[in-house]
Amino acid sequence: MTRVPDDDQQYDLATWAVHAGQEPEPITGAIMPPIFQTSTYVQPRFGEHTGFEYARTRNPTRDALERNIAVLEGATHGFAFASGMAATEAVLKLLSAGDHVVSGENVYGGTHRLMVQVLERFGMQFTFVDARDPAHFEAAITPATKMFFVETPTNPMMRIADLGAIGSIAAARDLYFVVDNTFASPIFQRPLALGANIVVHSTTKFLNGHSDMVGGAVVTSLDDVADRLAFMQNAAGAVPGPFDCWLALRGIKTLALRMRQHDANGRRIALWLAEHPRVKQVYYPGLPDHPQHELACVQMEGFGGMISFDLGSIDGARRMVEATRLFSLAESLGGVESLIGHPATMTHASVPKELRESMGLSLGLVRISVGIENCDDLLADLEQALAQE
């Protein structure tokens, strides 16, 4: 467990991203946190240790990353995990057999799979609701409900959940309210300030931002939850290695800069797609005709570079994703390079067909993660790909 040191400085997030959790290394003054590539730590004498006993429990490189992400999200405690799914699993395991979770239906495909195909076997119960209407959360509550779980904007439909409204329902019942903040990142949305009490990240995506590691994180300001998450890191052991922590820390230093460029490119490309005759519909919360545009403007400080659009048929989608040159056909998102994917057969293949269809996740849907390249180059690439017959 890593407790954020009390610091009364009120820096901007761009400044915290560079500095939070990091101090010059005491022996040499190295400005970058070293990669503490060790499994154990020598104890000075019987019954004494330095605060570090074994690297599953704690590692100084991991500590720095945990403090950094906690500060960015405005939390007092941070925990790093080996992947976003490991982070989500640790949070869901705060609960026990018989407990009930109300989850947004349009969560990451792997999150849905973890809930239904793994945790239901251990007696946990899940109800999936359309998270656009907070009343659906209230209506789904049972005497066994312990947690709400939400993603916003959602992947890939870019729906928005009203974190303040859902947060008040959770607070009235003393429930855990978990938000997966992977898509917005703390630069554009800070769920703890809006009503959530636990935030989950896939650091694989925007936080690291360079598509060169897989990792996850959980932050909270609830001391009892923090104790149990620290216990879970040690007891279950899904912790990241120090090199991956170091990569994530280095990536986060440029998070604010990168998010600004993802956002500028994303806004321009979404507007351009919305005008294109081959595109049936664009899903992007920054477009004024997105049904929840106003809510997005209130709760987010930017819209980022995630855009989905419908080309009407699987053939249209296939032609497009095979024709782009700068946009690489790949799973994942949030890196400096632009990616393109087909959710129905890739990231969301594990979501049941009926649920996919009811959400509008059609076979013609294409999702792009707009990188930080020059926007004219990206538009030219999309243009030539959409011109393919």
Ligand SMILES: *Cc1c(COP(=O)(O)O)cnc(C)c1O
């Ligand atoms: C990728 C992703 C995850 C899972 O994270 P991994 O690091 O791939 O395990 C969870 N939630 C969202 C929103 C994601 O995009």
